[in-house]
Amino acid sequence: MSRIETKGPGRWSPDARVEGSALHVPKTSEIIARWLRRELLRSRPSPGDALPSEVELRERFGVSRPTIREAVRILETQHLVRVARGASGGARFTLPEARMVSESTGIYLQAHGTTQAELNEARIAIEPRLIGFLAGRLSPEAIASLRTEIDRQAAALDDVVAYSRSHEDFYALLSALCPNRLIALELLTLRDLIQAQTELVGEAWVQALPQSREGMVRHVEVKRRVVDHLAAGEAAAAEALWTRMLEAQQRLTTELGVGDNPIEAL
Numbered sequence: 001m002s003r004i005e006t007k008g009p010g011r012w013s014p015d016a017r018v019e020g021s022a023l024h025v026p027k028t029s030e031i032i033a034r035w036l037r038r039e040l041l042r043s044r045p046s047p048g049d050a051l052p053s054e055v056e057l058r059e060r061f062g063v064s065r066p067t068i069r070e071a072v073r074i075l076e077t078q079h080l081v082r083v084a085r086g087a088s089g090g091a092r093f094t095l096p097e098a099r100m101v102s103e104s105t106g107i108y109l110q111a112h113g114t115t116q117a118e119l120n121e122a123r124i125a126i127e128p129r130l131i132g133f134l135a136g137r138l139s140p141e142a143i144a145s146l147r148t149e150i151d152r153q154a155a156a157l158d159d160v161v162a163y164s165r166s167h168e169d170f171y172a173l174l175s176a177l178c179p180n181r182l183i184a185l186e187l188l189t190l191r192d193l194i195q196a197q198t199e200l201v202g203e204a205w206v207q208a209l210p211q212s213r214e215g216m217v218r219h220v221e222v223k224r225r226v227v228d229h230l231a232a233g234e235a236a237a238a239e240a241l242w243t244r245m246l247e248a249q250q251r252l253t254t255e256l257g258v259g260d261n262p263i264e265a266l
Contacts, residue, residue, distance in 0.1 A: 033075055078096070079100050099192060106266050115260055128239035136233030136235070163216065167194070171190060222245045
């Protein structure tokens with residue numbers, strides 16, 4: 001890492017940001033954190049690798065200890081650094097996990113009063129396209145792993161907890177197999193949001209289980225057909241089936257009387 005100029009940015013500096021009608025000039029710690037983040041993501045150290053010591057960073061940037069510590073705290077909140085305390089501690093590089101996106105998304109939605117029905121509506125609008133993207137892009141081995149997961153869900157029809165967990169695992173598997181990182185992240189975020197809501201409305205689901213078992217069987221069969229379409233590269237057919245499945249879940253949410261309930265974060 002090379003030494004950078006740490007004086008305040010000029011009026012037209014690219015480090016100046018417009019916030020509302022005022023020009024926001026970031027603090028020195030924010031500039032250092034941004035520079036360190038770029039260097040970390042450019043050099044891609046291994047998770048667990050140590051950052052330069054606090055003394056080295058102070059000498060490199062010519063700033064005070066509190067400024068360096070604040071910069072490191074910024075990176076810590078961004079899940080790029082883990083700070084260990086003690087004699088053998090220090091700041092170490094870590095890769096952000098998808099759950100941090102899920103948690104932030106869930107908290108935002110819950111804070112703004114998003115309902116179960118709204119979440120379902122959004123899923124109907126978004127999910128089918130994510131699923132359709134995978135059509136023709138999965139290897140025979142990937143298709144086989146999806147079918148195995150569906151078999152596991154089919155075997156759990158009489159165990160609502162295992163059934164729901166397998167449904168969530170199906171999203172995780174789709175994400176792991178997806179060749180596009182942003183779409184993979186969207187699938188994991190949806191998985192985590194679904195998991196949180198399943199736990200929230202689980203009691204109502206269990207009470208409806210006897211009359212909804214037929215719907216669960218149909219759900220599994222739809223997944224089998226969707227995977228067949230993915231294997232054949234038939235995106236439109238896969239999207240149409242997934243849409244109908246989500247619409248059925250929306251109707252069940254309404255029947256259970258939980259559509260107006262607010263969602264909860266993880």
